[in-house]
Amino acid sequence: DQNMELFATGQMPVLGVPMPDFRNGYATNWGKISGSNIGYLYIYSFSSDWEQSLGEEYENAITSFRNDPDLVGFIIDIRMAEGGNTESAILRLVSSLFNSSQSYLVSDVRSNPNNHFAMHTERNVNYPGGRLLFDKPIAVLTGPAAISYSDDFPLLMKHHPMARVFGLPTNGAFGFN
Numbered sequence: 001d002q003n004m005e006l007f008a009t010g011q012m013p014v015l016g017v018p019m020p021d022f023r024n025g026y027a028t029n030w031g032k033i034s035g036s037n038i039g040y041l042y043i044y045s046f047s048s049d050w051e052q053s054l055g056e057e058y059e060n061a062i063t064s065f066r067n068d069p070d071l072v073g074f075i076i077d078i079r080m081a082e083g084g085n086t087e088s089a090i091l092r093l094v095s096s097l098f099n100s101s102q103s104y105l106v107s108d109v110r111s112n113p114n115n116h117f118a119m120h121t122e123r124n125v126n127y128p129g130g131r132l133l134f135d136k137p138i139a140v141l142t143g144p145a146a147i148s149y150s151d152d153f154p155l156l157m158k159h160h161p162m163a164r165v166f167g168l169p170t171n172g173a174f175g176f177n
Contacts, residue, residue, distance in 0.1 A: 009080050010143065014040050022080075028054060030061040032071070039065040039074030046084025046093075046149045054089035062096035066134060073137030076157075079167065083148025090149065094156065095130035097138070102127040102159055127156070138163040147171035 007022055016034030020026045020042050027045035032038065041061050045054065065074050084090065094102060112118040140157045142165055151170045157163040 010145070011077070011079060016040075017042070020044050028057050028061070030057075030064070032068070037068075037070045037072045039068070039071055041065075041074060041076045043076060043078045043081045043150075045082050046090045046153070047082065054084075055092035058089055058093040059096050062093070062134060065136075066096075066132070071136060073139070073162075075139045075141060077141045078146050078150050078153060078170075079141050079143035081146045081150035081153070083146075083150045090153070091127060094127040097134045097160060097163075098127070098129040099131060099133035100129040102129065102156060133161075135162060140165045142167040142170050144168055144171055147173050 005023075009019070011019070013019065014033055017031040017040040018029050020029045022044055027047075028042055030039065030041040033040050039061075041058075043058075047054070065071050108119040108121055110116075110118065111120045138157070138160060140154055140163060142154050146153075147170065151172060154165045154170060157165060
């Protein structure tokens with residue numbers, strides 16, 4: 001007669017970097033992996049519906065990594081990221097990593113029902129870049145629990161010259177779970 005929840009992430013603990021306290025409204029945490037010069041950033045959401053101000057947290061994480069002279073690179077773990085919206089946290093994260101604007105997500109619609117090839121752009125998502133490119137290696141870890149905007153984020157990171165994407169495919173829904 002016990003009411004029990006299981007929040008199974010499929011993630012092993014990373015020594016020195018506590019996992020986010022998801023149940024209490026915290027969708028991120030970061031730090032340096034113990035005994036190494038590698039940073040680690042957990043991302044469980046890109047949404048603004050959290051106790052944490054995620055945009056500020058992501059920006060603080062990248063700033064702390066950027067200002068660490070011993071850091072050789074960092075890992076962004078989005079394997080459990082539930083997605084979010086493109087207007088909040090992600091803008092600050094992208095501007096902390098890229099030094100040029102990134103326009104990658106385009107929605108085209110048919111312009112003329114009689115001409116199969118006539119298309120026009122209905123929506124173009126543009127992320128403004130910041131002042132500095134993050135110039136150390138970045139690994140993005142993906143998995144099937146990542147959904148919605150977390151399907152898009154690895155595609156965006158493929159445009160970063162220092163980033164590589166690893167892991168299982170994301171959910172592939174590019175929408176709501």
